[in-house]
Amino acid sequence: MQKEWVIGVSIGLMFVLSIIVFSHTSEANSYTGNFVMPRLCSGGPNQQGTCPQGQLCNAARNGLCKKALEPGKAQQPEKKVKYGLNSMSPFTADDLFRSGDREELLIGTQLNSSNAFGNTLQDNQVDGLLDTTLKINNNNYRFHEEILLSSGFYNGSTVETGLTFDRSEEWKERAFVQIPANSFGYRFKFDEPLRSGEYLSDAYYTNPIILPFLGKFLKIKRTDADSINTNLVEKQVLNAGNGAVVYINGIRTVVTLRGTSGSHADIQMQVSGRNPIQRLTIDQRTEKTFVFPSINITVWVENIIDQDGTRNDQVTLYIGTDKTQIYHSGDPFIGEDSLDPIYTWNLKNLNTPNPTMEVKNAVSINNWDETENPLVKHALYPGDYLCLPNNYACLIFEKINQEDKDFQKYTIKTDVVRTLSDENNDRSKRQTRVIEFKAVGKRDEGLFAAGLYTDSILITVNNSGLRLYRKELGSEYLPFNSISTTRASFNLQHFDSSVLVDVAWSKLTGKGNITLMSSGNTNPSTDGSVTIYFENSTQGITYLGHSDSDRVNANDIRYNNLGTLFDISGKEENLRTKNGAIISDPKFNSKSDQFMISIPRNVNNYRAYLRVARPRDSLPITT
Structure with a gap:
């Protein structure tokens, strides 16, 4: 009697512990138990x-x-990818995403160009994409998945700044990826023609075609040339006594295989809430519906294995809601907002041996304040990602390769009075009003002129012409160029950056331009250059721009984008050039007759790091 009591207590404790252990496990996709x-x-x-x-x-x-x-104790953020356009913070790309295709792109580069991602990406570039076979009726067909970055007749996605894109000051100094409609998507593609009688249009309610699609499975019941009657289902392969946790329309559902007998499968299901456990027997290649107060769930049965002894029984299940829907090409993808979807279907030739099955972005993501869909609030900024439906794969803007904190700031000021000398220890020194270039925070470096470094350079004009002065060791300014009636130059120098400063002046009109260009360029019409207008007066150079006042005039400061000069004098925010340089609030500084610019360590290698990859928390898909 005592022995039986001990055995009974032990069994009871084991049962209780098994429940406690299971209830404390994380959200697994399957479990083993009785x-x-x-x-x-x-x-x-x-x-x-x-x-x-x-x-x-x-x-x-x-x-x-x-x-x-x-x-x-503060709630810790969940290391999980979210749908829509989101920030990775506080995580990194490696925390959230698998290996994928990673590119380092200059500003202005189109993502689908040959020196970037190209038009499509496949499994050899993006870890986790499928390249395998599936069965339709009795025939196997090879297929693969592609991530689309080609826009067809549309302009493709590009890496931009406000100055390179639309000159809007609302972008401030951000770099971003703008994504036009139809330029980011997904394709399911057969590698061989389908046989007659096995076209997608041959699918029927009692003989559906089931395809892997964006990490789920499409159960196709009917199609015509450009529409499809389908729903998304979850695939589970279960052994007898095993269960799987799936989410159907967000409702947690536990499906268990109790066993098989011949061509029949004994399936048990429970959904969250106070719903009774249900059991149904379902035949091979047939479907039955579990009816609950909150949801109806269908189960399609494939590949029943009935071995001697229940332990070796196995079945493949496709689980989803009982509701299918007809989708036409151009309709919102499954689960998308009906009025303002992020993604829509692109369906063609479904009644032929070579069907087209794609999903592409419907919204143009090219604004700092998107209003079409609340899940997409702005273009892709550094640290952001945009995912395809079901978070199957994502476009990630990891970072910019050069941080702003490492930039060197320069000021250009007028109405500055400096003492000039024509040579060392010159006793006939004189004071005059000049334009002063200053490397902020530097001493005897930051500027390069006539083979020597300095932290300050002066521009002067008089009746004889244009002359530039360089601050020598100490505080004496000496000329470093011969008097010119038209042009002089020097360089902003910061690590690997060498930005040519071209000063052009007309003795006849008393007017001139200062143009800042990238290393190796000597033409002021260079793409990405900045041009500042100045005038001389009887009192020397007393102001930048067209007038000596706190009023900003048109064309005081212009930016060259692809050969066209754009007036940026009235912009009230910081702006970024194609080479990464930051122009500080032109309007505010112009009123003080000064110009401020900060340059990166390498203006010719200012790059955006982008990746296309699948999330780490995504599950492998088997066909």
Whole structure:
């Protein structure tokens, strides 16, 4: 009697412990056990409800008990990719995403160009994309998946700054990726023609065609040339006694295979909430529906294996809602907003041996304040990512390769009075009003002229012509160029950056331009250059621009984009050039007759690091 009592208690404790252990596991996709159901709960969000002591019911996760947060301890962000356009912060790209195709692109580069990602990416470039076979009726067909970066007749996605894109000051100094409609998407592609009788249009309700698509499975019941009757289903391969946790329309569902007999499968299902467990027997290649108060769930059965002894029984299930929908080419993809979808279908030739099945972005993501869809608030900034439906694969803007904190700032000021000498120890020194270039925070470096470094250079004009002075060791300014009636030059020098400063002046008109260009360029009409207008007066150079006042005039400062000069004098925010240089608030500084610019360590290698990859938390797909 005592022995039996001990055995009974031991079995009871083992049963209780098995429930506790299961209820504390993380959200796994499957579990092994003797039909033990995970712990569900009822009650409001963050209330104990029916949960054990120290746990709370989390309605946001469909009635699961979770450990209560310790008092005073901050909630840690979940290391999980979200749908739409989101920031990776506080994580890195390697924290959230697998290896993929990574490119380092200059500003202005088109993503689908041959020196970038190209038009399409496949499994040899993006880890986790499929390149395998599937069966339609009795025939196997090879297929593969592609990430699309080609826009067809549209302009493709590009890396931009406000100055290179549309000159809007609202972009400020941001670099970004602008994504026109139809330039980012997904393609399912057969590698061989389908046989007659096995076209997608030959699918029927009692003989559906099931395809892997964007990390889920499409159960296709009918099609015509450019429309499809389908729904998304989850695939699970279960052994007898094993269960799987799936989410159908956000509802947590536990499906268990109790066993098989011949061509029949004994399936058990429970959904979260106070719903009874249900069991149905489903035949091979047929479908039945589990009816619950909150949802109806269909199960299609394939590949029943009935071995001697229940332990070796196995079945393949496709699980989804009982609702299918007809989608035409151009319609919102499954689950998208019906009025302002992020992605839409592109369906063609579904009644032929070579069908087209694609999903592409419907919204143009090329604004600092997007309003079409709340999941996409602006263009892709550094640290942001944009995912395809089901978060299957994402375009990630990892970072810019040069940080602003490492830039060198320069000021250009007028109405500055300096003492000039024609030679060392010149006793006939004189004071005059000049334009002064200054490397902020530097001493005897930052500027390069006539073979020597300095931190300050002066521009002067008089009746004889244009002359430039360089600050020598100490505080004496000496000329470094011969008097010119038209042109002189020097360089802004910061690590590998050498920005040519070309000073052009007309003795006849008393007017001139200062143009800042990239290393190796000597033509002021260079793409990406900045031109500043100045005038001389009887009192010397007393102002930048067209007037001696706090008023900003048109064309005081111009930016060259692809050969066209754009007036940026009135812009009230910081702006970034194609080479990464930051122009500080032109309007504010112009009123003080000064210009400020900061340059990166290498103006010829200012690059955006982009990646196309699948999330780390995504699951492998098997056909």
